[in-house]
Amino acid sequence: MKQEVLRNNLKQIRTRLGMNQQDLANLAGVTRQTISGVESGQYAPSTTISLRLAKALGYQVEDLFWLEEDLPEIEAVPAQNLPVGQDLRVILARVGGQWVAHPLIGKDAFRTEMIPADGAANHLSLMDTVLVKLLDDPKKLYNTVVLAGCSPALSLWARAAERWHPELRVHFTFANSMIALERLYRGEIHIAGMHLYCPQTGEHNTPFVHRVLKDKAAVLINLGVWEEGLLVQQGNPKQLKTIADLAQPGVTIVNREQGSGSRELLDRKLKEQKISFTAVQGFDQIVSNHQDVALAVATGKADAGVSSASIATAFGLEFIPLHQSRYDLVILKQYLEEAPVQQLLGTLGHRQVISQLQALGGYDTNLTGEVVATVEAVSNGKHN
Known part of the structure; x- marks a missing residue:
């Protein structure tokens, strides 16, 4: 009692x-x-x-x-980015039959407002689990879907879904494509958003999912096909037209971190033009999300950076297209039967979601909501 x-x-x-x-x-x-x-x-x-x-x-x-x-305590598995030895606010979600605690720190602590916490925790060193002191009704926790990715469209989709399903909670945590996929493999999240292209196979996303998920079966559902390219200031003062122009004297870029789709695109395009990374000023000037790329260009800290057409529109920047990239949602097959995941994925068919994506600019929604690939678990080194 x-x-x-x-x-x-x-x-x-x-x-x-x-x-x-x-x-x-x-x-x-x-x-x-x-x-x-x-x-x-x-x-x-x-x-x-x-x-x-x-x-x-x-x-x-x-x-x-x-x-x-007295509110109960829950034993949870800490997400890999949960710091050790600090009292922290956390979000809890049921992922694959176990509770996972995600820290509300840095950018993950905010939408446009600070996110209320489910509980408070201190991840002790060398402990495999963390004890979370609940701060709210535990019944709400079962309706949580955790989504990781880098596209602003993910948070837009999450908020729209919560309007139609008031009991649903979607915790959007920022991560580039590879980190999101690794979090999915570790069982920390339900859905990973990604946009990576493999020039060897000519495929988007699937080869990377095969490599990272290994023994886990998954489906890839399309969120949209978006335009990726160079963001430049209004009027394009440096008169940039192609990727080769980034190596011109007096041109400075801002770059993304390894594992992001934007970084993969820039590296690939420079290699195609046989341009050394060291020949591009600002190549080692790293920021960790699309908004920061746009902000660096908009404020004149950089002349160009790789991002999407929708980000260029949002910041009033000009855009030089380089690639049409398929942005997919990767979900383990075992999660597809969970009610909160079904509710969230079900909203991809809503006209309102399609209209919101189209309004962003630079999004082709012809494939939105469709299963574009399936990945089977690896058995004896071969795909089933």
Whole structure:
């Protein structure tokens, strides 16, 4: 049986009314020590004293006192990016039959507002699990889908889905394509968003899924086909036209980290033109998301950077197209029967989602919601 604790807001109300403890004690006909004991929770007042305090303050008894259940604790597996030895706010999700704790830190702590936490945790060194002190109703946790990727369209889709399914929670955590795929393999998330191209096979995403997921079966569902290319300032002051122009004197770029689709595209295009990475000024100037690329170009810190047409539109920048990239959602087959995942994926067929993606600019939605590939688990070194 859960233990109930008597809580009160006597001090907050008293101070708002400009009273000290002795003032309230005089009005209620009790001692100051009684007021102090009640406010600190060390003393549970009788019905008579509770009524006197309520009358003295002009409130109902239930406005001053309430019973609160001690919230339970849940043992969870820490996501790999959960720091060790810090008290942190976390988001909890049921992934593959186990609880996973994701830290609410850095960019992952915000949408446009700070995200309420499910609990508080301290990941102790050398421990395989973390004990999470819950801060909210545990029933809500079962309706959580965790989504990792780098496209702003993912958060747009997540928020739209939550409008249609008020009980659904989608936690969008930022990650480039390879990191998202690795998180999916480790069982930390339900869905990985990715846009990587393999020049050897001429395929998008599937070869990388085969390599990373290994013994796990998955499906790839398309979110959209987007245009990737160079972002440049309005008016294109450096008159950039091709990838080769990045090696011109006086041109500085901003780059993305290894594992991102944008970095893969830039590396590939430079190699095709036989341009050394060291010949491009700013090649080692790294930022970690599409918005930061656009911000660097918009503020003049860089002349160009690789991102998408939709990002160029959002920041009022000009765009030089380089590649049509398929952005896919990778989901392990074992998660497809889970109700929250089904609810989220079901919204891809909504006209409202298609319209939102089209409004971003640079998105072809002809394949949105379609299964574009399946990947079977590896058995004895061969695909089944």
